Amino acid sequence: MATAALIASGCVAAQAAPAAEPAAPGTFTLDILDINDFHGRIAQDRDSAGAAILAGAVDTLRAANPNTLFVSAGDNIGASTFASASQKDAPTIEALGAGGLDVSTVGNHEFDRGFKDLKGRVIQSYAKASGQDGADFALGANVYDKATGEPALKEYAIREVNGVNVGFIGTVTADVPSLVTPTGIKDLTFGNELEAVNRVAKQLSDGDTTNDEASVIVVLSHNGSENTSCGTIAAEKTTYGELVRGASEQVDAIVSGHTHQPYNCEIAGPTGTERPVVQAHQYGTTLGKISLEVDEASGEVASSSTELLPLAIKDDADEWVYTPNKSVTQIVDTAITESEKVGNQKIGQISADILRGGKEPGSDRGVESTLGNTVADIHLWATSNEDFAGAKAQIAFMNAGGLRADLLYGKDGTVSYKAAADVQPFANTLKTFDLTGAQIREALEQQWQPNGSERSKLQLGISDGLSYTYVEKAPRGEHIKDITFNGEPLDEKATFHVVANAFLAAGGDNFAAFAEGTNHADSGQIDLDATVNYFKSHDVVAPAPLGRAMIAGTDWAKVELSTTEAEAGEDIKVTVTGLEEGAQITASSFGGELEITDIPAADAQGTTSFTLPIAEGTEAGDYELLISLVQRESISTIFTVVATEPSASPTPSESASPTASPSPTQTPDASGESTGSATPSASATQTDNGNQNDRDDLAQTGFSASWIGIAAGAIVLLGILLLLVRRFGNKNSH
Incomplete structure (x- = not known):
């Protein structure tokens, strides 16, 4: 699917050992091969070619044209797959260095382990693997020391090709402070890319050989567009749009990254001259290629062309089009072997796929996902179960960008340590802190990102118990409607103890409300450990349901x-x-x-x-x-x-009424109150079971004693009649 998408956007599949196009007289062809957002995908996996095939493609294309440079637009490491992440991305740095990577700008993920780690271990590892200046692995013209205002990273690198100096200026999105844990970059500031590019381009073009000169200048920007339409990119009102339109006329091409999109465009600069603007998708699926026709004498670029080359492709004989580089293959194989020692361990089981957002899982960070909610549930459990010694968390949040792989059911639902690590590869500490209900509302509103951001919305995963309704298209600050917690309206004056990973807790992804919380505390757990412990404590983990975030309104049906x-x-x-x-x-x-x-x-x-x-x-x-x-x-x-309508009264059974008995009479007693007695009759009241009432008492009278004998005889006769009525009445009523 990825290959088809790339072809649809103008990609051309490369052939093995293609012959270089002949250059015009007095010119030569400079080929710049580029990748972006490799993210430690060193092993071949579906559309990701892997480091060995990537290096093999570079070898093949260099053989066809020795005037070739291999560059990157950043995020070579970080958010990596387990084979690399389990070893702090050392295998990726070694593989790229051995595979001939000439120059790279720094990406936001190069700062994942902090600036100290980047300046030390990362840069030194690249120098050892490549035999080049390690600083050329992390150019950053717009990265400054907060105290001095001076560049904190090398701003540019120069390579000589066929006697012509080619300069590469590296920049990174100014959004880095919202994309990495702030404590790791607390001594840095990130400036405007356009300003930095034009400042350095002017220096490289001022004719002063004491401060370096370059005839060809290429920008490596770890910033890009969410669109793939060249017309849209050329007109977009973002910092990236400003860069591609406003970069100095001395800039001959722009290589982009960060947004993981495939495009190869020609976009006009400030004086109307068009130049290549490319981004080569992601994860080593694609190799960008910019071909510049360069005048041998002046170093001026006479013309240009671009293409995107799918990498993980085979020929008609089912053989890889690009032969894997043997040295890099050995590096990758060793890394996989080392990672598998722990990666294949089973940590738990799931009942179904647990996926990221989008029609293609992971393609849309702006929608609710089962994985986002599940991870939020895991983080809440980790900081509220009976073994947790700190103050128990009540609510958890998870950022969509921190989810880098899905949990797939496979054959039997088994979840390995590697699979869990692939989901959250950043080794973020879980932080607990206090937020008011009003701050929770504010954080939910901040899912809709500031104007000019790479993504318009970043959906938060939220834990069980919290839910809300929202309006997608609403004025800023008015998206969130009703919020409930444990089935009751959220008290916006109350304080809640919440948990998020260190990145979010510090205000990452522009969620400033989290940074404004109080009583931030380290839980002592990293996200991967929390996940492993959660799986070990649950026999089977089911996907958390969707619907904690609901579109407001009931007019949908x-x-x-x-x-x-x-x-x-x-x-x-x-x-x-x-x-x-x-x-x-x-x-x-x-x-x-x-x-x-x-x-x-x-x-x-x-x-x-x-x-x-x-x-x-x-x-x-x-x-x-x-x-x-x-x-x-x-x-x-x-x-x-x-209420149920009462049924009709049963018809009384027929029986002869005694005629010899007197009618009921009422006679005042000594107190002046009347007393009454009822003699049986054909309409005697029935009980529910059809028996007639035969419990009437005799009336008290004022007759003289001479009537006692007569009365007694009447009473005996009456009793006999009542027995007969009761007996025959029972028979008739059943």
């Missing part, structure tokens, strides 16, 4: 009920329209006691339906039906359960 009133034991048919085809909704009701998850996906018309059952015994009253779609605010619909 329409809900219709077959009736809004129903009795217990009845069903209500629910129809949902206005969905996208294939959308999968869920429903819940009765305070969450009823969950409906097997609703059919929306059809081509965006419609689906299901049955809402009302259980027997449900109390009468109003209830809420919630219709949910991942990453959408739930739609609430009210329906009423009405």
Whole structure:
């Protein structure tokens, strides 16, 4: 897919040992081969060619044209794969040095372990591997010592080719302070690239041989465009757009990096003359090639052309087009062997793929991802479990740019130490600190990046318990709407103990709200260790769900009920329209006691339906039906359960009423209150089981004693009749 994309953007696949085009009389062809954002991809993996094939391609192209230089636009190391990262990227530095890398600008990731490590170990390692000035591995004309204002890195490097001096000016995005842990670069400042380029270009073109001169000048900028359209790049209002349009006319070509995009353009400079502007994708998938026709006498560039060469390609015989460099192959093999000693250890298991954001995982850092939320959950667990000695964290945040690989289920869900390390390769310490609810809102707002940033939005992974709704297109500072924590509205006056990696905690990626928190403390854990311990403490790790960040509003669908009133034991048919085809909704009701998850996906018309059952015994009253779609605010619909209509009274059984018994009478007693007795009749009241009421007491009367015998006889007769009625009544009522 990557190769197809590159071809679609104008890439031309290189052939083995291509013959150099003949130069015009009095000129020669200077080929500049370039990479950017290699990120320690030393081993061949899918579209990443690996260091050996990369070096082999350079060998092949140098053989075709000896007037060739091999350069990089930065981020050679850092965010690397495990074979390199497990050894502090020493294998990558050695492989690039042995593979003939002539010059490189510094990228933001060269500062991952701090400026001291870059100036010492990194530069010295390159010098040893390449046999050249180690400082040429990390040019940085816009990197200054904070105390003196003087350049802190070498500003340019010069190579002589066919008697002509070729100067390379290196710069890095001024956003570095927001991209690396600030403590590692606390003594540095990062200035404007355009100013630095024009200052150095003027020096190299002023005719003063005491301060170096260069006839051909190439800028190596670790900055780039998010676009691949040359017209868009030429007009964009970013610091990079200013650089490509405003760089001095003495600059003959611009090699870019940082944004991991493939493009090869001709863009006009300040006087209208067009010059090459290229970026060679990422990870060693592609080799950029700028060909300059240079006048042998004056050193002036007469013409230019560009192309992007896919590297991990094979010929019709299924052989690599570029033969791997043997020396670099040995370096890579040794590095892999060393890393595999620990990398193959199983640390845990997952139940499904856990992925970064975008249609192609990792392609979009501006959307919610299962991996971002999962890593946030891991960091929260690491700083809140019973073995953690510090103050327990309540909320965790994770930056999308810190996630460099996905966790894939594979055959059985096994997660190796190497796989975990590939996800978070920066060895960041976890920091805990306090934020108010208002600062949490501010941090969530800062997902929408400042104007001019390389990416317009950087989505935070957030831990379980925190959720919010947002409006994508809203004025700055007004994107975030409702925020909840553990199901309740977030108290913006309260203080919460949170955790993030050291990069975020210090305000990285322009999340200044985190740096403004209080009581920052080192948890004593790095992100990789936290991940390993989490997996060891959980039998199986499932992907954290999407939907902690939800688009505000409930107009994404329409809900219709077959009736809004129903009795217990009845069903209500629910129809949902206005969905996208294939959308999968869920429903819940009765305070969450009823969950409906097997609703059919929306059809081509965006419609689906299901049955809402009302259980027997449900109390009468109003209830809420919630219709949910991942990453959408739930739609609430009210329906009423009405009381069940009482059934008709049972028909009493037929029996003859005693005629000899007197009618009920009421006679005042001594207190003046009336007392009554009821004699049985055909309409005697029935109990629920059909038995007639036979427990009436005799009335008290004022008759004389002479009537006692008669009354007693009547009572006996009445009792016999009642027994007969009860017996035959029971038979008739069953």
